[in-house]
Amino acid sequence: MTLTSNGYVLDESARRLGELDAVPDRERHDRDALWERLRRDGYLWLRGALDPDVVNGFRAYYHDALAPSGVWEGDEDRAEYRRLLFQEVVPGPEYEAFCTQPAVRDWYAWFLGGETFLHRRKLIRHVRPGESGIGTATQAHYDLVYLREGTDRVLSSWIPLGDCPVSRGGLTYLEGSHHRVLAQERAGTLQHPAKSITADLPGLADEHDARWLVAGYAAGDMVVHSAFTVHASLDNVDDDYRLSTDIRYQRASEPIDWRWQQHWHLKDGL
Template sequence: MASDTKDLPPEIRAIQGSVPQHMLGWLRETPADTPIAEVRHRLYEDEYVFVKGLIPRADVLKAREHYFSQFESLGMLKPGTSPVDGIFDSDEDPALHNGIGGGEPIGKEELQRLTDAHAQQPYLDFVAHPRLRKMIRNIMQWEKEALVKRTMLRHNIPGGHSTGVHYDQLFLRGGDAFFLTAWVPIGDTRATGGGLMYLENSTGLGKAIEDDFFARAKDFTLEEKISAFNRNMSANGILSDNPLVFQQDNEHLSKKTQFRWLVADYEAGDVVFHLPHTIHSAVANDDPEGRIRLSTDLRFYNQKDVDAGTTDERWNKYWTPGDGL
């Protein structure tokens, strides 16, 4: 269990570079039975809320086992291990088995199985979990929540690609309505095992970057303005592959010059909720046991905003490779 007193890793690696220990901290833990008013307060105070044990562990591991059982015949998993463990076969080339962000699988069959997994009923049942959905409604005080159809179910293998620095509003500029992200690790994930790290108190910086983007995008077409893949962004829509370089390049947009990246030892059942401009990045997967990180990103709107047509309708379809989002 992560806490303020637990020793932090010596460093956290990213796609490029690493974050040294003195620039790291632990995410604040919020037990699932915390009064909802306090949960809501922490979301807006910390710009995330890390809820421990929200989904029953058995339900999470069932989803993990179902996912990896589909890849068992493709050489991804270590021989003699169980799909629920999700242990990568270290004799395999990591480049052939990426499944996250800009590192989608090279193998045609593996990519097809990743695509299909987004629309399979066991996964759809998992993301409709009543404990998850109830927490969303209670935090946001919505009568009914709406999950966008395009979810991001991904695996991150040791030695593989991971997601760079970004905030989610970059990818949902096609609507004006507020949305809340739920990041769900599907299995235990050490702080160095490929999970998410959050830039502390970064929403103001995220908003400043967004404002700066729109100031420089006056001559863009509407299509360019709502796209994260425009000429003011990197090729894969993120802000940077290197967390420290990102901070140095954007200090002029923030009152702060020293930020910490917050990490956690995630356990099956945990969920992190974060705001649209909260800056975060994936950690490189250096799990010593070769455990593959599996997770899903879920974006929720108020159903009233969906009915009013103020949401990003581009996300009303299942993820497919190269869909431009």
């Protein structure tokens, strides 16, 4: 299987491609060890953090909710699809309950050591099999460029909604990128407009002399990453669609980006 992102073929040599490192069981309940790992690696891959039945249950709800648009029969009404997604699913109680389930909410309260705040703008990514070319996969970026009106200590959770083998186009992280980004941010040498870095993942790996880290995710996994960690997604070359969600938690006592306090919609400009 050839790995691509937005049509760009990844260099699969040992110098440019590696595997994501899951948090070992011995560290799962050690907050200090987790913070040390997050500062070192820029991410935490928490295998089995959520109940797979809850995850797959939400995937089934999404499937049923979008069915009237014809998306599953190949005769899709795009206007109806967008209406169902942005007017029913995204602001709906099922999605809110999923994002605030105890396995997520209580973990963040424990990890952050106090009262937390979940940003209202939450995203659902639906990537169909065979989609390729610029704009179909998430381009390389780090989250702070979209969150500059609040704290830089906001944490993102990427949750695959169902199993997501590498072939289905899950998230990939540029190894060690947060160290370089953080240094450049502090030095004021990075561009500030909210935009992706590039769709050219192999070129960016060469520029950083770093590896893209990939993984096969299972329903129930959650990846937490800092606002400085460069990440992207792969193309979906599987025979099923990839569904995932991006949500963001932070300490309630820290500055909150006001632009992220409305439900996600196509014209929100972020």
